[in-house]
Amino acid sequence: MEIFANLALGFGVALSPFNLLMCLIGVLLGTLIGVLPGVGPVATIAMLLPITFNLNPIGALIMLAGIYYGAQYGGSTTAILVNLPGESSSVVTCLDGYQMARQGRAGPALATAALGSFFAGCVSTLIVAMFAPPLAEVALKFGPAEYFSLMVLGLVAAVVLAHGSLLKAIAMVILGLLLGLVGTDVNSGVLRFAFGISELADGIGFVTVAMGMFGLAEIITNLEDKGTREVFTKKITHLWPTKQDWKRLWAPVLRGTFLGSALGILPGGGALLSSFAAYTLEKKVSRFSHEFGKGAIEGVAAPESANNAGAQTSFIPLLTLGIPSNAVMALMIGAMMIQGIAPGPQVMTERKELFWGMIASMWVGNLMLVVLNLPLIGMWIKLLTVPYRILYPSILVFMAIGVYSLSNNPFDVLLMGIFGLLGYVCVKLECEPAPMILGFILGPLMEENLRRAMLLSRGDPMTFIQKPISAGFIIASVILLVIIALPALRKKREEVFVEEA
Amino acid sequence: MKVKGPKEFWAGLMFIAFGLFFLFWAQINYQMGSAVRMGPGYFPSVLGGLLAVLGALVLIDAFVEAGPKVPSFHFRPLIMILLSCLAFAYTLKPLGLVGATALLVYLGALGGHEFKFKEVTILYVVLVIFSVLVFVKGLTLPFPIWPAFME
Numbered sequence: 001m002e003i004f005a006n007l008a009l010g011f012g013v014a015l016s017p018f019n020l021l022m023c024l025i026g027v028l029l030g031t032l033i034g035v036l037p038g039v040g041p042v043a044t045i046a047m048l049l050p051i052t053f054n055l056n057p058i059g060a061l062i063m064l065a066g067i068y069y070g071a072q073y074g075g076s077t078t079a080i081l082v083n084l085p086g087e088s089s090s091v092v093t094c095l096d097g098y099q100m101a102r103q104g105r106a107g108p109a110l111a112t113a114a115l116g117s118f119f120a121g122c123v124s125t126l127i128v129a130m131f132a133p134p135l136a137e138v139a140l141k142f143g144p145a146e147y148f149s150l151m152v153l154g155l156v157a158a159v160v161l162a163h164g165s166l167l168k169a170i171a172m173v174i175l176g177l178l179l180g181l182v183g184t185d186v187n188s189g190v191l192r193f194a195f196g197i198s199e200l201a202d203g204i205g206f207v208t209v210a211m212g213m214f215g216l217a218e219i220i221t222n223l224e225d226k227g228t229r230e231v232f233t234k235k236i237t238h239l240w241p242t243k244q245d246w247k248r249l250w251a252p253v254l255r256g257t258f259l260g261s262a263l264g265i266l267p268g269g270g271a272l273l274s275s276f277a278a279y280t281l282e283k284k285v286s287r288f289s290h291e292f293g294k295g296a297i298e299g300v301a302a303p304e305s306a307n308n309a310g311a312q313t314s315f316i317p318l319l320t321l322g323i324p325s326n327a328v329m330a331l332m333i334g335a336m337m338i339q340g341i342a343p344g345p346q347v348m349t350e351r352k353e354l355f356w357g358m359i360a361s362m363w364v365g366n367l368m369l370v371v372l373n374l375p376l377i378g379m380w381i382k383l384l385t386v387p388y389r390i391l392y393p394s395i396l397v398f399m400a401i402g403v404y405s406l407s408n409n410p411f412d413v414l415l416m417g418i419f420g421l422l423g424y425v426c427v428k429l430e431c432e433p434a435p436m437i438l439g440f441i442l443g444p445l446m447e448e449n450l451r452r453a454m455l456l457s458r459g460d461p462m463t464f465i466q467k468p469i470s471a472g473f474i475i476a477s478v479i480l481l482v483i484i485a486l487p488a489l490r491k492k493r494e495e496v497f498v499e500e501a
Numbered sequence: 502m503k504v505k506g507p508k509e510f511w512a513g514l515m516f517i518a519f520g521l522f523f524l525f526w527a528q529i530n531y532q533m534g535s536a537v538r539m540g541p542g543y544f545p546s547v548l549g550g551l552l553a554v555l556g557a558l559v560l561i562d563a564f565v566e567a568g569p570k571v572p573s574f575h576f577r578p579l580i581m582i583l584l585s586c587l588a589f590a591y592t593l594k595p596l597g598l599v600g601a602t603a604l605l606v607y608l609g610a611l612g613g614h615e616f617k618f619k620e621v622t623i624l625y626v627v628l629v630i631f632s633v634l635v636f637v638k639g640l641t642l643p644f645p646i647w648p649a650f651m652e
Contacts, residue, residue: 051640165509167562171516171555178523178548190531190541193523216582223578223613390624393609396582397628400589400605405642413590417583424579428571429512447544459537 003129010356014364019062019357022055026063027365030070031372034077035380036391037084041071043215043395045331046207047402049338057339058354062361064335065315068328069121069362072271072308073369076113077380080106080300089271089307092279096292096299103295107239112249112297113304114373120257120305121366124312127261128319129359132348136320139345144452145463147323149473151446154323156477157266158435160484168431176436179204180443187451199411206334208403208412209440210327212419213426213433215399219392220424239374245297252282252302260306264313266325274310275303312362319355320345323442327434330441506568509559516556524549581612597645598637602629 013019033044045064052060075090080097093113100109142150159169182193183203194200241249259281260274282302283292292299315332317325322343324330336343341351348355373380403416426433457463465471504510527545534540585608593601606625610616636642 054640165559165562167555167559168509168512168516171512171552171559174548174552174555175516175519178519178545178552181545181548185541187539188532188541192531192541192545193526216586220575220578220582220612223582224575389610389613389615390620392613393606393621393624394628396585396609397602397605397632400586401632401636401642401644404590404593405636405644408643410587410590410593413586417586420583420586421579424574425515428574429508429515431512431515447539450544451539454536454539459535461536 003133006133006352006356007129007360009353010358010360011364013058013353013357014062014360019059019361020364022059022063023066023361023365024368026066027070027073027368027372029063030067030072031074031369031380032383033067034071034074034090035383036074036386037078037082040214040218041068042210042327042331043218043399044071045328045335046210046215047398049207049331049334050402050405052335053338057336057341057351058357060335060339061332061354061358062365064332065358065362066365068271069308069311069365070369072304072311073114073117073373074380075307076117076300076304077110077373077377078384080109080113081381082384089275089311090304091272092275092303093300095279096294096296099293099295100297100300105295108241108245108297109300110377111239111241111374112245112300114370116249116253116256116301116305117308118366118370119253120260120309121312121369122363123257124261124264124309125359125363125366127313128316128362129356131265132316132320132355132359135316136345136348139321142321142345142469143467144449144456145467145470146473147321148446148449148453149464149470149477150321151323151442151449153473153477153480154317154325155435155439155442156480158326158438160480165430166484168429169435172426172431172433172436173439176439176441177443177446179209179436180440181447186444186448197411199407199409203444204415204440205406205412206330206441207406208415209419210331210437211399211403212416212421213423213437214327215395216416216420217423217427217433219395220420221427222388222392239377241297248288249297249301252278252286252298253305255281255285256302256305257309260309261313263306264310264325265316271307271311271314272326275307278302278306308366315358315362318343319347319358322347323445324438327437330437333441504563506563506566507571508568509563509566511571513556513558513560513563516559517553518556520549520551520553520556522549524553578612581608585609585612593644595649597647597649597651598632599629599646600648602632 014023029044030041033041045067048064052064072089076093076097078084079090079093080101083094083098097109097113100106155173159166159173182200184201185192191201256278259278263274263277279299279302282298283289286292286298288296288298314325314329317323318329318332322333322345324333333343341347341354400413403412404410406412423433453463454461464474523545527542527549531542532540533542533546585605588608589601589605592604603625606628607621610621633646637644637646
């Protein structure tokens with residue numbers, strides 16, 4: 001079995017002392033920012049990106065991956081104890097987790113979240129190991145037309161999953177694509193939209209945009225209200241779920257894991273969508289659906305398993321196609337490029353140790369996370385009592401230093417400020433930044449593939465429909481768009497997001 | 502005609518402005534080329550036009566469907582946070598990490614609801630020591646630590 005040989009190679013890499021340390025740092029940081037509301041994995045990874053330049057590629061990627069799935073564990077703690085999503089993907093966990101805590105069952109809720117996440121982490125690691133190689137083989141046959149259509153599908157999916165108005169989400173994607181074009185055009189060497197500013201010759205840095213749109217805008221929005229938090233600092237007496245709980249939670253964990261794994265693979269998918277879909281599904285199929293919202297353990301088990309599964313399987317499109325499915329994956333591409341690795345199907349064959357090492361590290365990281373989150377839970381609870389007025393100046397310092405160090409130039413910080421302003425305006429106008437970020441990353445890639453495809457087909461746009469794989473992607477995109485544009489479903493989608501908010 | 506959805510109204514205008522800007526700038530300055538050999542102006546023109554059209558649709562929506570008001574802007578955190586970042590970036594070379602971080606932390610803290618001088622000062626000292634140790638000594642970022650006039 002080749003898969004076992006490969007996994008063995010991976011564990012050999014992941015268990016080296018240095019990589020273990022990187023993994024530990026990653027999951028620790030991930031839990032930390034997951035616990036803290038108002039600091040997300042996007043801003044954190046963006047902050048650390050310049051620093052990874054000094055690390056070796058495997059260590060850097062292992063650490064960054066750990067932050068993403070570690071944040072899924074940490075987010076649930078805050079959701080259960082404070083009724084605030086520490087992470088956007090634990091929004092639904094608030095519903096039942098907090099109710100459980102109020103009933104004095106915070107311990108079992110935390111344990112369910114951690115163990116469910118661990119189970120999901122193990123399964124989805126295997127899924128990545130099984131499905132990534134065949135997918136990469138298919139991807140090696142992709143030409144520019146297929147790549148272009150796949151990116152269209154990815155962007156459409158991102159739009160479907162965005163909150164609120166469909167039109168505005170599409171517009172944000174296109175705005176992102178346009179901003180991605182700033183800089184030197186690779187084909188003609190013409191400097192586009194640079195307005196004579198020499199710093200813009202290489203384009204706008206992705207980190208700068210992400211930090212502005214997510215990091216700065218988030219801080220400013222958080223400073224608007226004087227929210228007070230009620231933390232369950234009472235001693236958590238028993239952690240272990242009762243026998244009755246176990247009986248009720250194994251099926252939701254299984255369903256959550258598989259649903260989450262499937263949705264994570266989708267372009268535009270990831271932890272957020274998975275947790276949300278799993279909660280909705282569970283509410284439909286559960287025998288205890290009347291208890292949902294009042295402290296049903298299923299309402300914690302399913303979404304927490306799903307978000308971790310989704311976080312991990314969203315690495316599949318990144319590793320096999322070189323296409324990011326969400327903002328975090330877009331940052332991972334950035335990290336790979338910093339290290340001189342061109343993301344794509346060839347990574348698996350040319351950088352075997354990197355690919356399998358990363359997969360193995362996910363399992364190792366999940367194991368660390370269970371230990372970090374169950375016995376050490378008290379430490380994280382203390383952290384929740386740190387007031388935001390201490391927290392945000394610290395975040396500001398790291399963000400400013402991180403962005404400045406990208407090219408040792410104050411201009412990048414200025415750009416971050418401009419995007420912070422744009423991000424704040426977007427929050428006010430209910431335009432979501434996530435689709436824009438995805439468009440921003442894909443902009444140059446899409447233009448490049450579109451040009452090549454059109455050159456090969458001598459200017460005939462039918463090429464996108466004549467090639468079977470490409471046609472499949474286009475048809476899927478159209479179907480997706482039509483489905484959500486239908487009035488009945490549109491209403492449903494809006495309801496769904498209202499419920500989530 | 503009455504604006505029923507203010508959020509859509511302003512969002513629509515924003516998209517139209519961005520779209521038209523990219524469209525016209527590309528048209529004036531860059532070559533379009535043909536579908537077979539696309540010039541640097543082709544893709545941005547198409548996208549810019551598309552964005553303007555979408556913006557117009559959003560704008561129409563604002564007159565058809567009722568929506569919530571735009572929540573008011575809080576200028577104090579907005580201005581102080583942006584200002585603190587800029588102050589840091591443009592004073593890092595002349596004032597060093599010690600001076601620039603002071604501006605960043607104090608100005609940033611002024612953007613919040615409470616400003617306790619003692620607390621912010623402690624926070625500042627901790628952050629400066631941490632940044633110097635981790636970023637300058639540990640990760641060897643080429644930042645000056647002290648203001649230039651003290652060197």
